[in-house]
Amino acid sequence: MIDVHARFSALLPAYFADALSEAEHAWIEQHRAECAGCAELFARLEARLPELRDHAGHAPVSVLEDLAQPDSPLTKLERQLVLQHLESCAACMAEARALGYAERARTRIVPTWLWRAGFAAAAALVMFVAIRPEVPTPVHGPTPIVEHAPAPSVARTTVRIALTEPTRGAAAPVTIALVDSSTNTLAIELPPIFLADSSAMTIRVVAASGTTFSQRSLIPDELALPIRLDSTTGPWPPGRYVLELVPAGTGDVSIVRRYEFELRARRP
Amino acid sequence: MSSGPHSTFEHELRSLDLEDLRRLAIACLRVRLSGFSSDEIESAAQEVMLGLTQTVRRRGIQRSAKAIMVQICRNVAADMIHARQHERELQRGWVLEHETQGLSEQDEELDEAIRRATFFVKEYLTLRRAECMPLAEAKQRGQTLKDFAAANGFSHDQVRQLWSRCVRFVIDAIERGRLQLEWPLPAKRRARRD
Numbered sequence: 001m002i003d004v005h006a007r008f009s010a011l012l013p014a015y016f017a018d019a020l021s022e023a024e025h026a027w028i029e030q031h032r033a034e035c036a037g038c039a040e041l042f043a044r045l046e047a048r049l050p051e052l053r054d055h056a057g058h059a060p061v062s063v064l065e066d067l068a069q070p071d072s073p074l075t076k077l078e079r080q081l082v083l084q085h086l087e088s089c090a091a092c093m094a095e096a097r098a099l100g101y102a103e104r105a106r107t108r109i110v111p112t113w114l115w116r117a118g119f120a121a122a123a124a125l126v127m128f129v130a131i132r133p134e135v136p137t138p139v140h141g142p143t144p145i146v147e148h149a150p151a152p153s154v155a156r157t158t159v160r161i162a163l164t165e166p167t168r169g170a171a172a173p174v175t176i177a178l179v180d181s182s183t184n185t186l187a188i189e190l191p192p193i194f195l196a197d198s199s200a201m202t203i204r205v206v207a208a209s210g211t212t213f214s215q216r217s218l219i220p221d222e223l224a225l226p227i228r229l230d231s232t233t234g235p236w237p238p239g240r241y242v243l244e245l246v247p248a249g250t251g252d253v254s255i256v257r258r259y260e261f262e263l264r265a266r267r268p
Numbered sequence: 269m270s271s272g273p274h275s276t277f278e279h280e281l282r283s284l285d286l287e288d289l290r291r292l293a294i295a296c297l298r299v300r301l302s303g304f305s306s307d308e309i310e311s312a313a314q315e316v317m318l319g320l321t322q323t324v325r326r327r328g329i330q331r332s333a334k335a336i337m338v339q340i341c342r343n344v345a346a347d348m349i350h351a352r353q354h355e356r357e358l359q360r361g362w363v364l365e366h367e368t369q370g371l372s373e374q375d376e377e378l379d380e381a382i383r384r385a386t387f388f389v390k391e392y393l394t395l396r397r398a399e400c401m402p403l404a405e406a407k408q409r410g411q412t413l414k415d416f417a418a419a420n421g422f423s424h425d426q427v428r429q430l431w432s433r434c435v436r437f438v439i440d441a442i443e444r445g446r447l448q449l450e451w452p453l454p455a456k457r458r459a460r461r462d
Contacts, residue, residue: 009378009451012451013382013449013451014442017385017386017389017449018431019385019439019442019449020435044375045375045379045382048375048379049382049410052386057408057409060383060387061338061380062335063387064338065331065332065335073448075446075447075448076446077441077446078388078446082391084391085391090299091296091299091300094296099334
């Protein structure tokens with residue numbers, strides 16, 4: 001038997017966040033009209049709403065506490081949302097650390113001997129790219145060039161690359177971006193990809209030599225944002241690369257999506 | 269030292285590493301009170317620690333001392349910023365007590381649950397780059413849909429429909445168990461039954 005009063009209080013947070021369906025919203029209003037106790041509870045919460053907004057824009061303390069716990073009650077998505085917020089809120093990040101949160105180190109996939117060999121291969125590729133003829137423009141139009149001017153005082157820079165989906169009957173587009181010796185991170189914007197929420201996958205960037213320069217797992221919600229990838233060898237060397245999205249086999253997707261891009265050395 | 273029910277939490281107070289908590293309080297206050305002098309931050313830290321010890325003495329430690337400390341830091345910082353902004357005298361008091369005076373544990377938990385729900389809704393719509401992100405931000409600041417419509421030259425109906433479209437994303441996520449907006453959280457419900 002459902003306790004209607006427990007259901008009423010359970011739905012109140014979503015009610016005040018305006019995140020109830022029409023049916024549930026109507027049910028709350030109806031129960032308020034029928035139950036004096038619940039109506040009083042509602043009125044008390046409503047009266048305190050201005051106080052609750054004092055810290056609007058920041059993560060609630062209990063959320064930061066939950067983030068720090070090893071057996072966190074946060075779902076994977078909730079955890080991602082909190083981390084998204086911490087990226088842009090120094091105050092909440094300081095408080096999260098005070099509450100025991102420690103950022104996880106990114107796992108390096110490529111062993112040392114392999115990345116050294118890969119770097120040598122990439123250097124050879126740079127020589128090849130420098131002397132080979134210009135790449136023809138794809139049929140569908142000019143290839144977008146993303147430029148990023150490194151700030152003189154900053155040692156590490158990020159280059160944004162917006163990848164485009166191949167269209168049927170046309171040559172696969174190759175996005176070109178300019179890099180220099182300070183380009184440690186690529187911020188990859190993927191074209192819209194529709195996946196089931198349960199589809200985990202791996203994103204991998206492979207050079208023409210076959211060396212993997214970056215690899216990590218991601219969830220579908222991350223596809224909406226630029227995906228930041230650091231090269232395991234230091235700055236991203238110029239060269240031709242393929243970005244692969246490899247499904248983990250947990251969802252309903254089996255296809256490996258591939259996007260080509262090219263990094264060219266910025267002329268001094 | 270007074271006797272009576274308040275003294276039952278004295279042992280909890282004695283178990284705290286107050287120096288560590290004070291150091292963390294200063295770190296939290298520094299981030300929120302940029303532009304304030306070191307002396308002002310030191311005074312604020314004293315106020316936080318005094319508020320923390322009074323709160324623990326009266327009510328014990330429900331979640332963690334650090335969580336209580338962080339909440340008091342936020343309140344003290346907000347008070348100091350408001351005082352500077354409006355040039356009024358700072359109301360000295362034990363801000364956590366002031367806020368929670370007369371509140372039942374259920375009301376406090378519901379307050380926090382509302383903060384969580386509002387936070388996750390806004391962050392989820394941000395993640396999805398939903399068209400109603402400005403609406404979510406306005407609501408977080410306390411603006412109604414009607415206010416937003418009037419301020420931005422839209423009809424109330426347009427804004428309501430836009431919000432309804434966006435809320436579908438959130439409701440879908442709740443139904444799939446990816447967002448937990450209800451109170452109490454399922455894990456805490458199970459803990460209460462045990």
